Amino acid sequence: MPKHVTLPREVAAKESRAILRRAIRLALDTESAAVRHNTRSFNLNRYRAIAALPDYDALKDEARRIKEHALANRTALLQRLSESVTRNGGHFFFARDAQEARQYIQEVCKRHSVRSLVKGKSMTSEEIHLNGALEHDGIRVVETDLAEFILQAADEQPSHIIAPAIHYSRERITALFRRKFQTDLPLDTGEDLTRFARERLRQDFLAADAGITGANLVSADCGSLLLVESEANIRLTCIAPPLHIALSGLEKIVPSRREFAPFIELLAASATGQPLTSYTSVIQPPLTVPVVDFRGVGPATREFHLLILDNGRETLARDAQLKEALYCIRCSACLNSCANFQVLGGHGFGGETYSGGIGATWEAATTGQLKLARFSDLCTGCSRCATQCPVRIDIPGLNVELRWRLNKSIPLSLMARAMHLLLGSSVVEHASTQQIFFAHYDRVARLGTLFAPVANFLLNVPGTRWFLERSFGIDRRRHLAPFPRKTWVNLCANEATQKEDAAQGPQVLVLADVFTNYGAPERGKNALRCLRAAGESVRLTKSLPDGRAALSQGMIETARAQAEALSEYLAVENAAERPLLVVEPSVLAMILREYRKLLPAEAFRKLQNSTMDLVQFLARHLAEQGSDPCAIFDIRKFAPRPRVFYHAHCQQRAVSDPSITVDFLRRLGFEVTCSQVECCGMAGSFGYKKDFYDVSQAVSEELVEQWKAAENAMGPHTLLASGVSCVEQLQGATGRAVLHPVELLAKLL
């Protein structure tokens, strides 16, 4: 018996961690190479396209506004749309769920004695499992989008929202077609394969009794559809058969055709990275052009049905925390800019229909089953997608919310209760032992530091790593840094300079974030040295948890409590609202981005105004003072060739421009090469978790490749990364020491 090979369909519905693990294995073993190549090329093209869009940000604002307004007025728009379609001579139907939608389409097809039917790509039809129902009625259903054509031949679910067969390499398509269609025709190039599919499908188009399409947008004022495509299969599906059925979710309705305008260029740029894809159709069906009698059955009149689907969308629209998922325009920018998605694709990181970070909310909403959002665990919260989304959906925020709800749905285990007690959690929140462990990094690390010699001895005792893996799912292959004997706060409390500064009254505050405090105290100390060398008087705050670690585990209540406590402490400590400088980027992004949802508006605004990246503050401050940074930071003190390879932290890029740091380093005389990856793959606790270790390693490969390419081209580089976890990941992957920018700067003093 051959060993059982996992098929994509078997792991499509990820209702348990076990299935998620199998899906990840499948994706990494068989689909990753094609997915990496294709998503990264989409992503690169997208960056080029949005850079060329002169009013990208304004278009995003407009698109977001239109979606917000349309969704708030959905009931009125639905009514108006129904009237418009009827006025045009079409038929309108509102389906509350998948079953109603299938039944309606089945009945229309029966009434028209439809025997064969062509389909344009429609995720909504995937969502309602339409093909199976129609085939059950004896109808021949032909998917005409080439990617869907591949999937139909392979019987697989889509792995990407706009390129559903993105996991197929050219070679695998050739093998599939040979097996499936038993043909000797040449199939060895993209041209061959396309010609083969085109010639088969052209006959199907012209013989079809009906065509089914989706819609990118629908206008209520005149019943128009916006349809975006490159292959012309949707155009053919709309025009060749006499019967056209369009199927669309209720979130696609906008008031009028005018509202299509901002989406046209925005969608093309965000999706395929083109100014426009080959065909952007604006049609108001039924088309008035006569039906050409390709089937040889005599004259026929056109008929059009618009089916608007609820299937969980109305419930989602009433869900204050998750409703923004409905603004999604299905462009896939979030998938292509997601480091984990880039190595997994939608069979690993996705459900039966929808995939990637945005897909988890959609799967849960359209199936009504929260457990099917399990794959949201693959969202690390790196936030790269949030800045790429053309309608500014906070996708990491959605996934944190889903994680919180999933946690709530599982009873708190005895072991988890014990951990809460042991760690003295202020909020006893539902979560797994692993989540509680990582969420309370500050408490675990404080214990480790207090008992550093013993704790570090224990880390090296055989069996400890086994225990940590069994109890907390911490992968034993991952290096764990020893606990320091002194924290950052301990180190600096004894410094004379600290007292002197305190006497003068500090100009700036430095946040003793927990990650630097326990994980890299020397780095913290160097940060203060740099500031003082630049003439700043500095005070280090107490080290309080900021909530980042808890939030990443979906422990929103703990995160909120910690955010509030930190904010209250700072309100007193920093009543004068002096600059609050942060070394660790994940904490910087926590305050500048996530606190918006966790804190009252006024408290958030205060922190938002005062908090900034420490190195960027230094660079800007010296520039404002007119000081020459080279007089303070002397490049001649740097022994190796001053050449660095810099990986800027993912979350940092969501809140600040890393080019400020890069420009500053260049000003000092460094040659800087920047990584072009979205995330290093460690993403806080993610890369430590046994379930995700392999994903994390796969993500890091591209970063390592880029570093190697830079060294091959120009010689040795000093490695530089701004986050605690990026430093760990890079050190692990390269075996070389990795510096934080402040550590590099301190070497010039």
Place this chain on the structure above:
Amino acid sequence: MQQSHLKQFREQVSATGATMELVARSPEAVRDAVLARASTNRPILIAEPRYLSPDYFRPLRSEEGVLTSPYAEDYRSAPVGVTEAFAAVARTGSVCVDIGADIAGYVSLLPRLHIVVVDVDRLVSRPSDLFRLEQFARPTYHRSFVFISGPSATADMGPLVRGVHGPHELHIMVFC
């Protein structure tokens, strides 16, 4: 203004994989340019213009192998289709073809080569400009239309392939 738009349009058309040429605003020039581009391929299907004067296509219509009322079989086999565009878009290299009422929907879609004729005066800067034009307020005018940006294409079979279910070539003639 129009000159810089035209320059941008030309660059973008080429980026989409289409070709373009400037053609004198005369019926004979249209005929000669279409016949030259179509080479010996016949039949040539023609969709009657609704925005340009029908006169522009008149000499072409009387050529042998040129059809204006094709049958199903002609649609199946015709290698060349000629339509007008009611607008063109500089930034995206697109032409806008009305597919609502006449046979332009088929003629611009089924043949391997689509030749499209557009007046330089109808060149706008961005797709959104079309949604602002006064005539757009009357829905019957452009009840259904398509922005065509290059030939049909796919990346689903591995590398980029031009020529899928729609035309393999798009040739744009601009009246100047």
